[in-house]
Amino acid sequence: MDPHVLHNPELSRYELWLGEEKIGHADYVFVGDEMQFPHTEVDPAHQGKNYAAILMREAFADVREKNLGKVWPVCPYVVTYMKRHPETHDLLARELN
Structure with missing residues (x-):
């Protein structure tokens, strides 16, 4: 069974x-026109299976496709993901630290 990602705008x-x-x-939360990602979580029973990376890949694809805004990665995992995936850098609202 493959994982899938759904956007739930009511819960942001x-x-x-x-x-x-x-x-x-x-x-996520919008701060002005920037989309801040403060928290990412995968159930401990499913960690270590690359699911968090799938979650962020699909989330960023949706952000790009719908032109939702620039991304401000706050969550340490999101920062690390974006550092490892330069194809996401066009979405950055500010430089990665």
């Missing part, structure tokens, strides 16, 4: 699903 987050089970999410 992207959700990671495996079948009918929600196994993770990435929260």
Whole structure:
């Protein structure tokens, strides 16, 4: 079974699903025209399977496709993901530290 990502704008987050089970999410908040990602989480039972990377890849694809704004990575995982994936740098609102 492959994971899939759904945008849940009512809760301001992207959700990671495996079948009918929600196994993770990435929260966001808009600060002006920037989309801040303060928290990302994957259920401990599903960690170590690259699911967080899938979550962020799909979330950023949606941000880009819908032109939702520039990304301000606050969550340490999101910062690390963006450092490892230069193809996301066009979404950056500010430089990575």
